[in-house]
Amino acid sequence: MDTKKLVCTVCPNSCSVTVELNESGEPVRVTGNRCPRGEAFARQEITCPVRVIASTVLLRGEDGQEALLPVRSSAAFALSKHAQTMELLRHITVRAPVKMGDVVIHNLLDTGVDVIASCNS
Numbered sequence: 629m630d631t632k633k634l635v636c637t638v639c640p641n642s643c644s645v646t647v648e649l650n651e652s653g654e655p656v657r658v659t660g661n662r663c664p665r666g667e668a669f670a671r672q673e674i675t676c677p678v679r680v681i682a683s684t685v686l687l688r689g690e691d692g693q694e695a696l697l698p699v700r701s702s703a704a705f706a707l708s709k710h711a712q713t714m715e716l717l718r719h720i721t722v723r724a725p726v727k728m729g730d731v732v733i734h735n736l737l738d739t740g741v742d743v744i745a746s747c748n749s
């Protein structure tokens with residue numbers, strides 16, 4: 629049986645977690661986690677890893693000046709969609725004024741996650 633070692637990133641304890649995989653690469657047993665959140669993290673990490681994304685989009689000010697607006701996803705979503713997301717963000721222009729938390733992209737790539745502004749601008 630194959631095993632995979634991970635470091636749980638859910639809390640600062642950073643537990644070293646071992647996942648036993650079946651012949652299909654699916655997780656069957658998780659050890660080393662100090663709490664149930666670590667098992668959920670490990671199973672998710674093996675089957676469909678997710679992360680929050682942070683980047684910038686072009687911001688056009690009321691005076692026509694351009695700047696970069698920091699943005700992030702409202703929650704973690706599939707890592708497999710991050711490259712497509714970064715490409716999408718390269719082509720987005722937002723008009724000022726923007727408030728922190730304003731939605732820049734709703735339901736990003738049908739993930740159910742939004743891209744939101746990280747600051748006022």
Ligand code: SF4
Nearest residue numbers: 636639642643663666
């Ligand atoms: S397994 Fe539990 S205690 Fe350990 S890092 Fe993950 S969340 Fe924290």
